Amino acid sequence: MAGVEPVPGVAKPDPILVATGVRRSFGGLTAVDVAHLEVQRGTITALIGPNGAGKSTLFNLLTGFDRVDAGRWTFEGRKLNGLGGHRVARNGMVRTFQLTKALTRLTVMENMLLAAPGQTGERILGAFLRPVWRGQEEANRERAEQLLERFKLLAKKDEMAGSLSGGQRKLLEMARALMVDPSMIMLDEPMAGVNPALVQSLLGHITALRDEGKTVLFVEHDMDVIMGISDWIVVLAEGKVIAEGRPSDIRANQQVIDAYLGAGHDESDQESQAGTDSGESHE
Numbered sequence: 001m002a003g004v005e006p007v008p009g010v011a012k013p014d015p016i017l018v019a020t021g022v023r024r025s026f027g028g029l030t031a032v033d034v035a036h037l038e039v040q041r042g043t044i045t046a047l048i049g050p051n052g053a054g055k056s057t058l059f060n061l062l063t064g065f066d067r068v069d070a071g072r073w074t075f076e077g078r079k080l081n082g083l084g085g086h087r088v089a090r091n092g093m094v095r096t097f098q099l100t101k102a103l104t105r106l107t108v109m110e111n112m113l114l115a116a117p118g119q120t121g122e123r124i125l126g127a128f129l130r131p132v133w134r135g136q137e138e139a140n141r142e143r144a145e146q147l148l149e150r151f152k153l154l155a156k157k158d159e160m161a162g163s164l165s166g167g168q169r170k171l172l173e174m175a176r177a178l179m180v181d182p183s184m185i186m187l188d189e190p191m192a193g194v195n196p197a198l199v200q201s202l203l204g205h206i207t208a209l210r211d212e213g214k215t216v217l218f219v220e221h222d223m224d225v226i227m228g229i230s231d232w233i234v235v236l237a238e239g240k241v242i243a244e245g246r247p248s249d250i251r252a253n254q255q256v257i258d259a260y261l262g263a264g265h266d267e268s269d270q271e272s273q274a275g276t277d278s279g280e281s282h283e
């Protein structure tokens with residue numbers, strides 16, 4: 001991305017995701033108001049910003065787990081607005097989810113199989129289709145084992161997901177997301193709750209995904225991680241993109257420093273401080 005100017009909404013040479021005018025409000029609060037955002041194919045792009053900036057909401061909107069009030073976006077040139085999460089995933093854009101209570105009561109392998117494409121379920125198929133389904137299940141199981149091996153979880157395949165450590169859960173979330181062989185993977189706080197010993201391993205997996213051609217978009221709070229592995233960083237504050245650029249651009253950006261300083265103050269002051277007077281000027 002040499003030569004791409006570090007300004008909000010800047011066009012990228014080969015964007016995999018292009019979003020325009022994406023807005024979502026909750027009551028009187030505008031959680032997301034992104035004028036234009038492009039994600040370059042084959043990069044690790046970080047989405048950062050103070051608490052409540054709208055990062056999770058934007059993730060939910062783009063991946064079909066929440067509905068926009070306005071806006072449109074394309075992924076691989078295809079319009080995805082209005083599609084639910086499963087259809088978005090089938091189009092090649094998946095996100096990780098924190099393992100919910102229900103999932104922690106399933107084994108590691110069951111978690112993987114649930115994330116497989118074409119979860120039709122045997123019961124609803126006619127008898128003549130069952131062999132097809134079995135063949136597909138066999139293929140899913142094989143893929144799941146390969147992925148568990150890659151993420152060093154194969155030995156745990158029959159254990160309850162709830163028995164895994166924080167870091168192993170993150171690895172399982174990543175492995176689950178890869179069951180559909182996505183071209184873009186979106187990671188929601190991949191380092192949260194991870195033991196420092198596993199951080200390097202997780203970072204290695206994330207860069208490996210990029211190196212094999214996948215696009216990674218991730219939300220994270222750990223600045224060392226963000227600055228260490230991102231090719232590009234997008235900064236949200238109060239729902240708007242207030243800055244984007246390479247790590248060196250972001251580190252030197254006064255608006256970003258201000259937005260984070262605002263968030264770092266007393267929680268009760270946060271709304272009046274975080275980016276209100278600085279967020280508008282770039283839009």
Ligand SMILES: Nc1ncnc2c1ncn2[C@@H]1O[C@H](COP(=O)(O)OP(=O)(O)OP(=O)(O)O)[C@@H](O)[C@H]1O
Nearest residue numbers: 026029030031049050051052053054055056057058
């Ligand atoms: N379902 C909802 N109902 C009402 N308000 C919501 C809902 N989801 C998010 N919000 C609000 O929208 C704003 C953006 O929230 P969001 O969770 O997207 O921020 P975030 O940047 O992901 O924050 P964090 O870093 O703390 O996870 C917040 O003010 C939040 O309270």
